[in-house]
Amino acid sequence: MATHGFAGQETHAHAAPQGFIRKWIFSLDHKIIGLQYYFLALAAVFVGMFLSLLMRIHMIWPTVALPLVGEIKPEAYLSLVTMHGTIMVFFVLTTAPQGGFGNYFLPIQIGAPDMAFPVLNMLSFWTTFLGFIVMLAAFFVTGGAPLHGWTGYAPLSALPSAGPGEGLGADLWIISIAIFCIGALMGALNFITTTLDMRAKGMSMMRMPLTCWAWFITAILGLLAFGVLLSGGILLLMDRNLGTSFFVPLVTVNGQLTGHKGGSPLLWQHLFWFFGHPEVYIAILPAMGLCSQLLSVFSRKPIFGYKAMVYAMLSIGFLGFMVWGHHMFMSGMSPYTAFAFSIMTMAIGVPSAIKTFNWLGTLVRGKIRFSSPMLFAIGFVSLFVSGGISGPFLAQPVLDIPLHDTAFVPAHFHLIMGVASIFGIFAATYYWFPKMFGRMMNESLARWHFWFSFIGTYCIFMPMHYLGMAAQPRRYSQFTELQYLAHLIPLNKFITYAAIVTIAGQLIFVANLFWSMFKGKKASDNPWEATTLEWTTATPPPHDNFGGRTPVVHNGPYEYSVPGAPRDFVMQSDPAIKAAH
C-alpha cells in the first residue's frame, strides 16, 4: 500500500494509476470509488423502482399479464415487497449518499488527498457490489426471492417451509445483507479515520461543512449498527441451516413440527431494529447535511445556527440508538418498555424540529437563486416536514394501535427517509455534477424533473395517510377480501396512476444525466459561487485532488454576503475575514 501523509504534508496519496483496470475498475482513488458507488446505487434504484411499479400495477390489475414478467402471483407480490424494500434501503439510500457522494467529496471538502485507507475503500466497494449481485441472484433461484419483507421477521424468515421464496432465495437474501454489512463496516472505519486524521491545516472540526459532519456521524452510526445486523444475520442463517433455535420457538408449519424449540421471535426484532432504526438516520443524515449546505449556498447567506445544526445531528445520532422499540409496540414487548421507547422517540423529534427551524431561518432575508440543486433542497425541506409530522402519531403507542402496520407507516417513512433522502441524492447530483464531470446538467430538464418528482411524490404518499387511517393494512396485494377496504380501491387506483407518471418522470433525470456527461455545457471551477474546498480545485479534480498543493483553511464553510467583502462569498481558503463570529 502506498504511504500516506497526514494533512498538511506535501505528499501525494499515491501515484496516479496507469491502465484501464487500475484506473476505472480496481481503483484506489476515492473519486472513482465514489462514482462506482453512485452508479451501483443508480442501477439499484432502477431495479427497486421497477419492482414498486410492478407492485402498484398488481394491486390494481391483479390478473394483467405484463410484458417480460407475465402475471404477478400473490407470493410474487410479497417477493416484490421484500426486494423493493431491501434494495432501496441498503443499495440505494445507504449506498449513494454515503458511499457515493461521501467518498467523492469528504476528502476534498476537508482538504485531504484521498481517504485514509484507499485499499480498504476499494474493498468496501467491491464487497458491496458482490452483495448486490447475490441479492439479485435471489430472483433467479428455485422458489424465487423471499417473501418475508425487508424486516425479515422470524420465524417466517427462519423456516424454509413457511412459504415460497423462503428456501434458497431467503438464504441468498441473508447472505447478501451480511456481505453488505461487511462492506459498510469497512466504509465506516475509513470515513471516521479520514475525518479525524486527514483534515487540512485550519480545518478544525467546527469549520467542517455540515456535509462532512453528516458523513462523519453517519459513519459512526454505521459502525455501531451494521455489526449488530451482521450478527443477527449469521444467527438467522444458523437457525435456517444448522438446526439452531435462536429465533424460533416450538412451531408447526401446516401441522408439521419443524424441530425447533426455545427460541425467541422478539429477539430477532430487537437485533434487527437496533440496526434498523439508526439505519433510517444513516439514510437521511447525509441529505440533511447536504440540504443545509445548499440552502446556505443558494440563499447566499450563512447557515442559520451552524453549531445548533451540529449538535442536532449529534443528538439525533445518539438518540437514534435508543428508540428502536417504537417499531415493536404491538409485538408483545412489555408495555412499560413501550412507554420508555415512546418518550425517547418523541425526544428525537426535537433535534429534527430544530433542523427544520434552522433551514427556514436560513432562507429568511436571503437572496434565493432557484438553481436545480436548490429546488430539490427546498423540496427536501417540504417532504421532511410532511413526513416528520406523522412521526408523533406513530411514536405514541396508543395511536400506534390503530396505525401500526397500516398504509400510514409506509406513507410516513417514504416521505421522510425514502423520498426525502432521494431528493438529497438528486440535489447532490445536480450540485456536484459539474465538479465530477466538468459539465453542467441541463437546467430546464432538471426543472421538469423536479416538478414531476415533487408533485408526484405528494400524489403517491399523501393519500397513503388516508388509507392508513381507514385501517388498510400494508403488504396486502389485494383489497377485495375485506369488505371495509372496498371503498378505498379508487384511492389505491389514484396512487398507482400517480406512481406511473412519477416513475416516467424519472426518465428525464436519466436522459439529462447521460446527455450532460458528454454534451453538457462546460463547467467552470466554481459554477455555484460556493465557498467549500472542492470549488477551489480543478474541474474535475486531479488525482491527488489539489494538484500537489495543500489547501490551508482560514474561514468557516458558510461565509456568504460578508459585509465589505469584494464578492458575496468568501472561500474557506481565502484570507481570514475579520467579522467572523
Next chain:
Amino acid sequence: MGLVLLIIIWLITFVSTYFFIAKTWWLPVGASASAASIDHHFTITYILMGIVFVAAQVGLGFLVWRYRDRGGPSNKAEYSHGNTTLEIIWTVLTAVLFVGLNLMSSSIWASERFRPAEANAVRVEVTGMQFAWYFRYPGPDGKFGATKPELEDASAGGEGALGLDSKDPASKDDVVTGTMVVPVNREIEVILRAHDVIHSFFVPAFRFKQDAVPGLAISMHFTPIQTGDYEIACAELCGLGHYKMHGIVKVVSQEEFDKWLAAREAEKQ
C-alpha cells in the same frame, strides 16, 4: 420561480389538509370502550400536528417567494449566523409539545395495556396460523384443555387444527370456532397465540391490534360496546395468504351469547 414554488407548495398543503378536515377517508367506526378515548387523542394530535404542518409549509412557500433573488445591487442577503434566543425558544416549545402529547396519551396506554383483564371477563383464546384464525372458549369448567403440536392437523379444522388433546379432561368442554362471538358491554380477555409465524390480530373497529407470536400466550382485553359484525384483519406479514387471513367478530347481546355458547357446548356432548 419563487411564485410558482409558493403556489405549488401551498396547493399541496391545502389539498392535503382539505381531505384530512373533510374526513373523506377516516378512521373506521369505533365500536369498543377504548375507541372514543383513542380517537379523541388522535384528534388532538392531529389538530396540533396539522397546525405545525400548515404553518411550516405555508412558511416555506412564503419565504422562498419573499426572499427570491430580485437582482440588482440593492438586493443583498443578510449576513447573520443565527440567533441563540430563537434556537432556545423553539427547542423548548417543541420539547414541551412532543413530550406533553406523549404524557397525555400515556394514561390511555396504561388502561389498555398496564392492567390485566378483569376477573369476570369473557375469556377467548385466539390462535393464528397460516392463514386462518381460530377461537376457543374454555367451556363450563372455565379451563382451556391442553393442546399438543404433534396432534395438529390443519386440514381437520377446528379442534384438530389446534391440536386439542382429547385425553385432557379440561379439553372435553372446550368450544372451538372459526368466527369469534362475544357479548356486548362485557370485557373480553383474548389470549393470543400463533402456531407457525407471527400474525397480528387487528380489529379496526375496536382500535385493537396485537401480534400473536409463536411461543408466547399474550393476554389482552377490550370491551365491545355495539352489537354487529366486525372484520378481523391480519396485520403482520405472515406469508403468501396474508391478505386473505381475515375473520369476523360477532358482537351480540348477553342472552344471545349465552344461548349460542350453550348450543355449541351441547354439540360437544
